[in-house]
Amino acid sequence: MTPYVLTVDAGVRDLRAADHLLHSLSAELALTEGTFGCTHLLREGRPHVGLSFALPTEPLLRTALERLGSGGYEVAPGVPDAVGRAVLYPGVSALTGTLSVADLLDRSAIDRVTVLGSGSRQPDPATVLLTNNHVRPQFQDGELVLTAMPAAAGALVPFEVPDPTPCCADH
Known part of the structure; x- marks a missing residue:
C-alpha cells in the first residue's frame, strides 16, 4: 500500500x-x-x-x-x-467467471489464497476458483489474502458470497 x-x-x-x-x-x-x-x-x-x-x-x-x-x-x-x-484493488475487474488460483494471483494485487479448514497449506495453483464475480480479499499482516472454501468437484469459491442470506431470514 x-x-x-x-x-x-x-x-x-x-x-x-x-x-x-x-x-x-x-x-x-x-x-x-x-x-x-x-x-x-x-x-x-x-x-x-x-x-x-x-x-x-x-x-x-x-x-x-x-x-x-x-x-x-x-x-x-x-x-x-x-x-x-x-x-x-488492482486487477479486480479481471476476476470474473472461472479461473485458476494461479490466474487470480497473476491478474490481481491479491498476494495469496487460503482455504478454510486447510491450515496454512496453500491450494494448488491449478485449482479452479469460481469467482461469482465477487472477490473480496482482506488485508492480513500487510498481505492481501483471499479466503476461499471448497466447492463441488474440487473447485474453490470465495468465502464471501455476493448475496448472503440474512441471519434468521426464515423467522
Missing part, C-alpha cells in the same frame, strides 16, 4: 451499501487502477462500516480530501485498522 491513505466515515450501516458507495466515490473522483478501496467495521459509537482509500499519488490524495470534505463526508488521514476488506 501507499502512504497516501484516507478514511471516509459516511455512517453506512452494511457492507453492500459500503461497496456501492466505494464504487460511486471512486467514479466521482476518477480514481486510477492503482487505488485500493476497502471497508472497515467501525465499533466506535454506533457500529457501522467505514471506507478507506489508498491512493497512488499525493496530488490525488489532496484532491480526494478536498472533494470528499466538501461533499459532506467525515474524512481523516490513515486507516482505522490494518484489516481492510478490499473492494477496489
